Amino acid sequence: MKRLASCTLVVAALVSAFSSCASDDGANVRGTSCGASSGSGSASGSGSGAGSGSCASSGSGISNQGSTDNVKVNEAVAAYDQWVRDQIDGLLEKTKVFTDAVRANDVAAAKAAFAPSRENWEAIEPIAGLVPDIDGAVDSRVDDFASVNDPKFTGWHRLEYLLWEKGTTDGGTPFADELDAELMKLKTEFAKVKLTPIAVAQGSAELIEEVSEGKITGEEDRYSHTDLWDFAANVAGAEKAFELLKPAVNAADADLAADLESDFDDIDAALAKYEEGEGYQSYEALSKADKGDMQAILGSLSENLAKVPGVLKLG
Amino acid sequence: MGLSRRRFLVSSAGASAAALVAGCSNGDGGGKAVATGDTVVASPRYLPFHGIHQTGITSPVPASGLIAALDVVRADRSDLARMLRDLTDEIDGMMAGRAYPATDPRLPALQTGTLGEKPPPTDLSVVVSVGASMFDERFGLGSRKPRELVTMPFMANDKLDPDRSHGDLLLTITADSPDATIFALRQLLRRTRGHLVLRWMVDGFNRRSAPKPGQAQVRNLLGFKDGTANLDASEEGLMDEHVWVGDEDGEPAWALGGSYHVVRIIRMFVERWDRTSLTEQEAVIGREKYTGAPLDGRVETDVPDYDDDPKGKRTPLVAHIRLANPRTRATRKNLILRRGLSYSRGFDGNGNLDQGLAFACFQRSLEDGFMAVQRRLDGEPLEEYIQPQGGGFFFALPGVNRRDGWLGEQLLA
Numbered sequence: 001m002k003r004l005a006s007c008t009l010v011v012a013a014l015v016s017a018f019s020s021c022a023s024d025d026g027a028n029v030r031g032t033s034c035g036a037s038s039g040s041g042s043a044s045g046s047g048s049g050a051g052s053g054s055c056a057s058s059g060s061g062i063s064n065q066g067s068t069d070n071v072k073v074n075e076a077v078a079a080y081d082q083w084v085r086d087q088i089d090g091l092l093e094k095t096k097v098f099t100d101a102v103r104a105n106d107v108a109a110a111k112a113a114f115a116p117s118r119e120n121w122e123a124i125e126p127i128a129g130l131v132p133d134i135d136g137a138v139d140s141r142v143d144d145f146a147s148v149n150d151p152k153f154t155g156w157h158r159l160e161y162l163l164w165e166k167g168t169t170d171g172g173t174p175f176a177d178e179l180d181a182e183l184m185k186l187k188t189e190f191a192k193v194k195l196t197p198i199a200v201a202q203g204s205a206e207l208i209e210e211v212s213e214g215k216i217t218g219e220e221d222r223y224s225h226t227d228l229w230d231f232a233a234n235v236a237g238a239e240k241a242f243e244l245l246k247p248a249v250n251a252a253d254a255d256l257a258a259d260l261e262s263d264f265d266d267i268d269a270a271l272a273k274y275e276e277g278e279g280y281q282s283y284e285a286l287s288k289a290d291k292g293d294m295q296a297i298l299g300s301l302s303e304n305l306a307k308v309p310g311v312l313k314l315g
Numbered sequence: 316m317g318l319s320r321r322r323f324l325v326s327s328a329g330a331s332a333a334a335l336v337a338g339c340s341n342g343d344g345g346g347k348a349v350a351t352g353d354t355v356v357a358s359p360r361y362l363p364f365h366g367i368h369q370t371g372i373t374s375p376v377p378a379s380g381l382i383a384a385l386d387v388v389r390a391d392r393s394d395l396a397r398m399l400r401d402l403t404d405e406i407d408g409m410m411a412g413r414a415y416p417a418t419d420p421r422l423p424a425l426q427t428g429t430l431g432e433k434p435p436p437t438d439l440s441v442v443v444s445v446g447a448s449m450f451d452e453r454f455g456l457g458s459r460k461p462r463e464l465v466t467m468p469f470m471a472n473d474k475l476d477p478d479r480s481h482g483d484l485l486l487t488i489t490a491d492s493p494d495a496t497i498f499a500l501r502q503l504l505r506r507t508r509g510h511l512v513l514r515w516m517v518d519g520f521n522r523r524s525a526p527k528p529g530q531a532q533v534r535n536l537l538g539f540k541d542g543t544a545n546l547d548a549s550e551e552g553l554m555d556e557h558v559w560v561g562d563e564d565g566e567p568a569w570a571l572g573g574s575y576h577v578v579r580i581i582r583m584f585v586e587r588w589d590r591t592s593l594t595e596q597e598a599v600i601g602r603e604k605y606t607g608a609p610l611d612g613r614v615e616t617d618v619p620d621y622d623d624d625p626k627g628k629r630t631p632l633v634a635h636i637r638l639a640n641p642r643t644r645a646t647r648k649n650l651i652l653r654r655g656l657s658y659s660r661g662f663d664g665n666g667n668l669d670q671g672l673a674f675a676c677f678q679r680s681l682e683d684g685f686m687a688v689q690r691r692l693d694g695e696p697l698e699e700y701i702q703p704q705g706g707g708f709f710f711a712l713p714g715v716n717r718r719d720g721w722l723g724e725q726l727l728a
Contacts (some may be wrong), residue, residue, distance in 0.1 A: 292386055292388050293389050295512045296388045296511065297389065302508070303505060303509075306423050307422055307423065310418075310419055310421035311422070313419075314421065315421050
């Protein structure tokens with residue numbers, strides 16, 4: 001804990017509270033420096049103007065503090081910041097196709113639009129989680145609740161449950177409306193967020209953790225089995241951040257940059273085997289052998305990405 | 316009985332060795348080996364990593380153990396070599412208690428910290444073994460496969476779960492407590508993340524005990540002493556005779572000093588066992604439950620005299636210990652070094668406890684060792700109370716005998 005002593009009081013308070021960070025995806029177990037308790041609202045309130053939300057109560061597991069004078073890093077952050085905003089625009093657009101289909105009671109169209117609507121979200125999820133509560137509202141899973149009927153079970157997976165398990169859009173409209181509203185809120189709130197280097201570096205690692213913890217097991221999209229769409233989007237988001245940071249990583253640790261590049265190449269190749277149409281085959285098509293390979297690649301990626309913030313002297 | 320035992324001793328090529336095999340620690344049938352007495356257990360230490368054999372095969376019976384089978388993925392032969400070098404480096408460092416260098420706190424630390432900044436002595440050892448699948452087409456090692464190494468077949472009474480069986484690589488981590496084995500496991504996995512994926516794992520325990528056979532404090536979860544007649548791992552002559560592959564065995568040169576390594580995850584139906592009469596239990600096993608004495612003897616170290624009981628009046632012909640070790644000249648070559656762990660992993664869908672023995676043994680020849688014993692046990696009454704559910708056949712690599720050497724170096728050379 002010694003290293004925390006030099007941080008501002010605000011940061012220290014957030015960090016020390018990490019154990020109470022409510023999370024719907026287990027991110028808190030890793031003890032990253034995000035720490036606001038659910039619903040307190042104090043985290044974003046006390047954050048600096050520049051860092052804004054910093055510790056989202058949704059538990060994105062990443063920090064948005066600090067700065068660097070590394071020019072290469074700052075260029076990467078600026079580019080990633082813009083890329084994230086583009087993703088949010090795409091997210092609103094594609095999700096509207098999905099929610100419109102739900103509202104129009106078109107089960108087939110809604111099912112077809114479900115996975116595409118999630119791609120932009122999955123590409124930026126940890127970053128989007130810097131806006132408090134958003135992740136829980138739009139992307140919580142049924143295991144976060146005692147029952148599938150819990151009114152707080154909302155968002156994509158509630159609709160996924162209706163479409164695939166119940167084969168209907170009945171009762172879906174309020175959830176569709178809420179999903180649109182929450183994502184609109186994301187856009188509005190994210191406009192106030194200024195991304196920091198640590199958030200970009202940690203966000204990249206966090207995306208791969210997301211894959212390792214939910215997509216490789218098929219538990220994320222358990223009704224639709226569209227996990228590989230999410231998987232690919234998580235990887236794409238992580239890879240984008242790495243590509244932008246690569247000149248900086250390369251300058252600091254060329255071996256690490258090379259290892260990461262080869263890991264990303266490997267995971268892209270492993271996923272490519274499952275491409276189909278505009279997206280990916282069902283999770284159920286994933287062979288055991290390929291799952292083993294993917295576990296190892298993701299494991300290597302995670303170990304290597306975990307070094308990036310430190311190698312860049314961030315945090 | 317005494318007469319026949321003397322005859323056994325005299326007729327054996329290695330008399331003193333035979334006595335130990337039979338569980339005799341001294342000439343009078345074990346008067347000093349009071350099985351229920353307190354035993355002095357040595358303080359934990361840093362076990363040596365280097366040697367012609369892997370240390371953890373013959374080190375004292377561990378209080379805690381963890382067996383993890385892994386598959387090697389996305390690797391060619393050079394990746395495999397690099398991975399084995401990394402494994403070796405981490406094992407060597409951990410066994411020696413090497414301190415991990417401090418790194419920039421903005422980076423993940425080089426160790427988990429679960430044993431503190433400098434891991435204390437914990438009797439830690441790690442045995443690395445390879446499965447038959449390591450010799451498939453992936454690494455070009457087909458011609459180097461130990462002669463008898465095969466994928467473990469289904470044997471009598473087996474109900475092998477493919478998800479809990481076999482594997483390319485087996486790590487057997489033993490120490491004086493579970494936090495130490497878990498520390499080692501996590502360190503080894505993080506060093507090899509890109510090429511090893513877990514296939515199955517079991518962790519278990521033994522009561523901390525004196526190391527000598529004949530003074531067994533270890534009981535398995537059937538409540539019977541386990542290891543009374545085990546080979547004494549501290550007797551190098553016995554190990555050379557029964558455990559280590561030698562140069563006259565017709566094995567590939569790289570395998571010398573290694574050992575065939577069998578693991579069997581044997582579920583015990585403990586509820587059923589616990590409601591079986593003591594008489595029946597003792598007849599099934601062939602020993603008195605509390606003293607550990609054979610059914611024709613008084614104390615644990617007494618050697619059962621089967622010659623004098625040809626019809627199985629005292630020790631049933633199908634008693635476990637009689638089938639496993641008939642104590643004849645012809646079956647002497649079937650002796651194996653057992654090194655099992657009791658396990659407990661919750662309960663099954665019927666509400667029955669999932670407990671058993673992670674049986675492990677080492678032998679110079681799979682055919683003369685485990686396979687021969689297992690063939691004799693086929694159909695034994697104990698089968699009603701147990702069920703092998705997993706495990707595999709492996710080959711424990713020879714040790715690393717030079718400073719810059721690494722586990723598997725000769726195999727991949």
